[in-house]
Amino acid sequence: MYLVVANGSKIVVCRTDRPYCTDIFNGRDGAHSIRLDTVRGDLYWGERHGRVYKGRMDGKLSQIFLFGDPSKTAEIGIDLATERFYWQGSQSNIVEFIYLNNVTQSEIVIPAIRTPSALAISQDMLYWSEVSENKSTLSICTSQRCTKQTVLGQTETANYFKLKLSSMSMQPTRPNPCRKRPCSHICAISGPADNDFSCLCPRHFSLISKTLCEVTVSSFFVVVEEELFKAPVDAALNNDLSVQDEVMRVPRMTEIVVDDAESVLYGVTYGQVPKLIKININNGLVTEFWAGASEHIKSLVFDPLHRLLYWLDSQHKTVVLFNVDRKEMTRIQLHSSRSETIAEDLAVDFRRGIFYILFELNGVHQDRVIQQYGLDGRLESELPKMSYKPERIAIDQSTGSLVMSAAVSSEDSVHRNIFVFDVQTGASSVLAENTLFVTKLHAWFSRTFWITPYQRGFFGIAEPKGNISHIVREYWRSPTAAIAISGLHVNPIERAMCSVENGGCSNTCVNSIAKGRACICPDGMMLEDGTLCVTHNKTLECTHDEFACTNDFQCIRWQYKCNGVNDCDDGSDEKPSICDEVGKCSPDTHRCAKSLECIPVRLFCDGVAHCQDESDEVNCTTVLLGTNEFRLSGVFTVKWNSERLIAVGILAAAVAFAMIISYAKCQQRKYRSVDTRHIELKQLPVTLSKMQPIHG
Numbered sequence: 001m002y003l004v005v006a007n008g009s010k011i012v013v014c015r016t017d018r019p020y021c022t023d024i025f026n027g028r029d030g031a032h033s034i035r036l037d038t039v040r041g042d043l044y045w046g047e048r049h050g051r052v053y054k055g056r057m058d059g060k061l062s063q064i065f066l067f068g069d070p071s072k073t074a075e076i077g078i079d080l081a082t083e084r085f086y087w088q089g090s091q092s093n094i095v096e097f098i099y100l101n102n103v104t105q106s107e108i109v110i111p112a113i114r115t116p117s118a119l120a121i122s123q124d125m126l127y128w129s130e131v132s133e134n135k136s137t138l139s140i141c142t143s144q145r146c147t148k149q150t151v152l153g154q155t156e157t158a159n160y161f162k163l164k165l166s167s168m169s170m171q172p173t174r175p176n177p178c179r180k181r182p183c184s185h186i187c188a189i190s191g192p193a194d195n196d197f198s199c200l201c202p203r204h205f206s207l208i209s210k211t212l213c214e215v216t217v218s219s220f221f222v223v224v225e226e227e228l229f230k231a232p233v234d235a236a237l238n239n240d241l242s243v244q245d246e247v248m249r250v251p252r253m254t255e256i257v258v259d260d261a262e263s264v265l266y267g268v269t270y271g272q273v274p275k276l277i278k279i280n281i282n283n284g285l286v287t288e289f290w291a292g293a294s295e296h297i298k299s300l301v302f303d304p305l306h307r308l309l310y311w312l313d314s315q316h317k318t319v320v321l322f323n324v325d326r327k328e329m330t331r332i333q334l335h336s337s338r339s340e341t342i343a344e345d346l347a348v349d350f351r352r353g354i355f356y357i358l359f360e361l362n363g364v365h366q367d368r369v370i371q372q373y374g375l376d377g378r379l380e381s382e383l384p385k386m387s388y389k390p391e392r393i394a395i396d397q398s399t400g401s402l403v404m405s406a407a408v409s410s411e412d413s414v415h416r417n418i419f420v421f422d423v424q425t426g427a428s429s430v431l432a433e434n435t436l437f438v439t440k441l442h443a444w445f446s447r448t449f450w451i452t453p454y455q456r457g458f459f460g461i462a463e464p465k466g467n468i469s470h471i472v473r474e475y476w477r478s479p480t481a482a483i484a485i486s487g488l489h490v491n492p493i494e495r496a497m498c499s500v501e502n503g504g505c506s507n508t509c510v511n512s513i514a515k516g517r518a519c520i521c522p523d524g525m526m527l528e529d530g531t532l533c534v535t536h537n538k539t540l541e542c543t544h545d546e547f548a549c550t551n552d553f554q555c556i557r558w559q560y561k562c563n564g565v566n567d568c569d570d571g572s573d574e575k576p577s578i579c580d581e582v583g584k585c586s587p588d589t590h591r592c593a594k595s596l597e598c599i600p601v602r603l604f605c606d607g608v609a610h611c612q613d614e615s616d617e618v619n620c621t622t623v624l625l626g627t628n629e630f631r632l633s634g635v636f637t638v639k640w641n642s643e644r645l646i647a648v649g650i651l652a653a654a655v656a657f658a659m660i661i662s663y664a665k666c667q668q669r670k671y672r673s674v675d676t677r678h679i680e681l682k683q684l685p686v687t688l689s690k691m692q693p694i695h696g
Contacts, residue, residue, distance in 0.1 A: 001013070001014045001015075001016050002034050002036065002043065002057075003034070004028075004031045004032060004034060004045070008028055008029070008030040008031040008032060008047075008048070009026070009027065009028055009031070010023050010025060010026045010027070010028055010031070011023070011024055011025040011028065011031055011034065011043075011045065012024065013057075013059075013186060013188060013200065014186075015185070015186055018185075019244030020185045020186050020202045020244075021186075021202060021203070022186060022200050022201060022202050022203060023059075023203075024055075024057075024058065024059025024188075024200070025045075025055060025059060025062060028045075028047060029047050029048050029049060030047050030048030030049075031045050031046070031047050032045065032046050032047070032048075033045060033046045033075055033076045035076055035077060035078045035085075036057065036078070037078055037080065037100065038057070038080075038174075038189060039080060039173065039174055039192065040100075040191070040192045041056055041057050041058075041189040041190050041191045041192060041196055042054055042055070042056060042057065043055050043056065043057050044065060044076060044078065044085065045076075046075075046076050046087070050067075051064055051065075051066065051067055052064070052065045052066035052076060052087065053065055056190055056191070057188050057189045057190065058188040058189070058190040058197075058198035058200060059188070059200070060190070060198075065085075066087070066098075075087065075088045075118060075119035075128075076088075076119070077119050077120055077121045078100075078121070079121040079122065081122075082124075083099055083100045083101060084097045084098070084099055084100065084121070085097060085098050085099075085100055086119060086121050086126075087119075088119045088128070095119065095126065095128075095146075118163040119163070120163040120165045121165075122165050124142050125140055125141070125142060126140065126141055126142070126146060127139070127140050127152075127163055127165065128163075129163065134156060135154055135155060135156045136154070136155050137151055137153070137154045138151070138152045138153040138154070138163075139151050139152060140152055174192070174194065175194050176189075177189060177194060177195055177196060177197040178197050182197065182199070182211055183197075183199035183200070183211050183213075184199070184211060184212045184213050185199070185200065185201055185202055185205065185213045186199065186200040186201070186202065187199060187200070188200055199211045199212075199213070201213035202243070203232075203235070203240075203243055218232070218233040218444075218485060218486050218487025219231060219232050219233060219485070219486045219487070220232075220233055220236050220471070220483060220484075220485055221256060221258055221265060221483060221484040221485070221486070222245075222457075222458070222476065222480055222482075222483050223250070223252075223253050223256055223267075223480065223481045223482040223483070224456075224476045224477065224478050224479075224480055224481065225252060225477075225478045225481070226249055226250060226251065226252055227247055227248070227249060227250065228247065228248050228249075228250040228265070228279070229245040229246070229247050229473070229475075229476065230245055230246040230247070230281070231243070231245040231473070233485070233487070236471050236473075237460070237469060237471065239471075245473060245475075248284040249284070250267075250279060250284070250286065251267075251269045251270075251277065251286065252269065252270040252271070252481065253267040253268060253269055253270060253277075253481060253482055254268050254269075254270050254274070254481060254482060255267060255268040255297065255299070255300040255311075255482055256268075256300070256482045256483070256484045257300050257301060257302035257309070257484050258281075258302065258484040258485070258486045259302055259304070259307070259324065260304065260486050260487065261304065261307070262324075263280065263281045263282055264278050264279060264280055264281060265278070265279040265281060265484065266278055266279075266289070266300065266302065266309055266324075267279065267300075267482070268297050268300060268311075270481070273565075274297060275288050276288065276289055276290040276297070276311075277289065290322070290329075296313045296314050296315035296316065296565075296567075297311045297312065297313065297314075298311075298312045298313075298314045298343065298344065298345065298346070299311060299312040299345055299346035299347075301346060301347070301348045303348060303350035305350050305351065305511075306350065306498065306508070306509070306510050306511070307323070307324050307325055308321055308322065308323055308324070308350070308508070308510070309321075309322040309324055310322075310346065310348050310355070311346070312343055312345070312346035312357070313331075313343075314342065314343040314344070315560065315567070316556060316557070316560075316567065317333065317334045317341070317343055318331050318332065318333055318334065319331075319332040319334065319346060319355060319357070319373070319377070320332070321375075321508070321520065323507070323508045323522075326507065326508065326522075328507060328508065328522035329522055329523055330508065330520050330521065330522050330523060331523055331554070332373075332375065332376070332377035333377050334357060334373065334377055334379075335377055335378055335379055341359040341360065341361055341369075342359065342360040343357050343358070343359055344358045344359065344360050344368070344391075345357070345358040345391075345392055345393050346358075346393075347393040347394050347395045347402065348395065349395045349397065349400055350397070350510075350512075351397055351400070351512060351513055352400055352512050352513050352514045352515075353374065353375055353510060353511075353512025353513075353514060353515045353518065354372055354373065354374060354375075354380065354512075354514075355372075355373055355375075356370055356371065356372055356373070356383075356393055356395070356402060357370070357371050357373065358370050358390055358391075358392075358393050358404075359371060368389050368390055368391075369382060369383070369385070370382070370383040370390060370393065370402070370404075371383070372423070374515075375510060375518060375520065383402075383421070383423065383426075384426055386406070386421075386428065387408075388406040388407060388408045388409075388417070388419070389406055389407045389408075389409070390404045390405070390406045391404075391405050391406055391407060391416075391437070391438060392404060392405045392438045392439070392440070392441040392450075393441065394441045394442055394443040394448070395443060396420070396443045397443070398445065400423060400424075401420050401421060401422050401423065402420070402421040402423055403418065403419070403420055403421075403431065403441065403443045403448055404418070404419050404421060404441070405417075405418050405419075405435065405437075405438035405441055405450065406418075406419055415433075415434055416434070416435050416436065416437060416438070417430050417431075417432060417433050417434070417435065418430070418431045418432040418435055418438070418441075418448060418450070418461070419431060420464075429464060430464065430465060431448060431461060431464050431465070432448070432461045432465070432468055433465065435450070435452070435459070435468075436452040436453070436455070437452060437453060438450045438451065438452060439451050439452065439453055440458075440482060440483065442483065442484075442485060444485045446462060446463075447460055447461065447462050448460065448461055449471075449483065449485070451480050451481075451482070451483060453479070454479050455479055455480065456472050456476050456477070456478065456479055456480065457470055457471050457472025457473070457476055457480055458470075458471055458472075458480050458483055459471070497509075497511040497516065497517040498510065498511045498517065503517045503519070504517075504519070504531045505517075505519035505520075505531050506519070506531060506532045506533045507519065507520065507521055507522060507525070507533045508520040508521075508522070519531050519533070521533035523551075523553050523554070523569075524536070524551070524552065524553040536553075540552050540553060540554075540555065542555035543555070544586070545557065545558050545586055545588070545589070545600075546558055547560070547561040547568075547573055549568035549569070549570060549572050549573060550568070550570055550572040551568065551569055551570045551572070554568055554569060556568060556573060558585065558586045558589055558598050559585070559589055559597050559598030559599045559600075560573060560597070560598075561573045561574075561578065561579075561598065562574060562578065562579035562598075563597045563598075585598035586598065588600060588601055589601060590604060590616075592611030592612065592613055592615050592616060597610075597611055597612060599611060599616060603616060604616045604617075604620075605617060605620035
């Protein structure tokens with residue numbers, strides 16, 4: 001389909017079955033009245049100054065076809081059967097024509113015509129419309145002499161008739177070279193031969209072969225429920241509604257990243273048991289690319305420089321590095337300086353060989369810290385404590401600065417800003433003010449994008465305290481779950497050391513600006529001489545509060561064993577032969593009521609829920625826990641935390657004394673009670689309850 005834009009500045013061709021359009025002739029001066037010669041592959045149109053232009057239907061070889069008076073070329077038409085080109089003036093009763101294959105020119109005088117508005121020709125018949133003061137008329141006559149006029153229709157309103165004729169005689173007498181859909185996007189006839197066609201690309205695409213178009217600019221990938229939308233960045237940011245998104249059906253996902261080199265997306269599915277999947281962008285094929293434990297993934301990051309996929313295993317305090325080419329996985333155990341932390345978010349600076357982890361400390365939502373790690377998992381530094389509470393983090397790969405969304409508390413309110421933090425100087429500046437809570441944060445070149453809960457689309461900003469853009473399409477009908485941005489192109493020089501013979505590494509090679517080349521081994525192997533990974537023969541040594549997976553290289557916390565989730569890659573922590581054992585929790589841990597987790601006894605009734613079912617904080621009246629002893633000879637052994645030595649000691653003595661008195665009185669009154677003379681309390685929660693007398 002060919003059309004002229006409203007202001008007549010350009011001519012556009014579109015497919016009728018797909019939302020693909022492209023400009024073929026630009027910079028026109030009031031273009032109008034497009035006519036096609038599909039036999040020869042030519043296109044004709046008139047312009048405001050009276051000239052008629054001719055060009056190829058694929059947008060090539062534009063030239064002037066007729067020089068004319070503006071008053072004489074208001075309407076044009078083509079009769080393929082007689083190979084004649086017609087034109088008509090706006091204030092004239094003369095229709096002129098010329099044969100397409102030579103310069104013979106003639107004219108037809110239409111009787112009684114006053115104000116013509118449209119013209120069409122089919123074989124020997126000439127159709128036109130004219131407008132008078134109180135009516136519009138559609139008429140017909142023979143195209144040879146037009147001596148007799150026949151009125152086909154008439155209306156007493158001042159509406160114009162626009163004519164469109166269709167007949168077998170108007171169809172081209174040639175095979176359609178585009179019939180078999182040889183092009184990936186748009187096919188246009190380009191000449192008279194049977195195989196004369198050109199493949200055209202929509203806006204924001206370019207031709208990479210004779211028939212295949214590819215996106216030439218970066219694209220947003222947007223997950224909305226079970227649909228994945230692909231929108232060119234420029235079109236989305238400029239709200240160019242003429243550019244339609246590509247869409248495909250996908251599983252519901254909470255995280256996605258894009259690998260431009262392979263045209264694939266990696267994602268984490270939404271559900272009770274999340275999965276890591278790979279989606280082919282070209283054909284929509286979905287495959288599960290990792291069969292190991294993936295239940296605790298909080299963040300997903302792709303490194304296009306080394307083609308590595310990172311994710312944060314929040315439950316095991318582990319950053320996982322996956323080499324997508326070699327299909328090798330390396331777990332980097334975080335050696336945090338804080339014992340009780342929850343990993344909340346991950347940001348990877350792959351140009352500098354470091355990553356940042358956002359931690360929540362001691363289960364206290366208001367207390368958070370950001371730590372910097374090397375690729376060996378060793379803590380390198382902890383960022384200075386900030387006056388705001390970071391909630392999400394991302395990396396500006398060009399500068400190495402951290403971008404973070406954070407809550408800012410004042411005396412009577414809490415608001416949220418997005419900050420840029422210079423890790424070298426410690427300076428912090430506001431990028432965006434008064435945002436909503438951010439669930440996903442992305443830094444992309446000079447722009448920052450983010451998602452907020454229950455909002456359609458996503459938001460972006462280009463400069464500090466600039467205008468915040470809301471990028472949304474009408475057909476994104478539900479809140480956005482995740483986004484990814486393609487086009488983070490990598491300079492090959494940046495990975496030069498790893499480009500030649502893999503940098504000498506037997507497995508994964510990582511090159512960084514700050515640290516040079518580093519070789520990394522997959523799980524189950526160790527680095528022998530700085531470059532060669534060999535299978536380690538060491539016996540897996542797990543601590544007393546860890547469970548040894550049967551894959552011989554993975555230890556998990558004891559409380560994660562038999563909790564209904566595969567924490568070991570091989571699933572050995574959930575095997576019936578292990579989980580059917582009696583007393584599957586270690587001696588110093590206790591099982592949660594419903595979620596079946598094993599958590600340290602010292603965490604029961606500490607005011608913070610550690611069990612998923614929160615059963616560790618149920619029925620907590622008074623709790624005596626700890627490592628130091630207070631002994632009442634012959635009656636109780638009570639243990640408590642040393643930090644609470646004085647308070648708990650007094651309480652323990654009071655409890656013991658009360659129970660001794662109660663026991664003595666039981667001899668005089670009839671109470672139903674347990675024998676309290678030989679109860680030993682060792683790191684168990686103890687609650688006080690009332691004993692009721694038995695009457696009668």
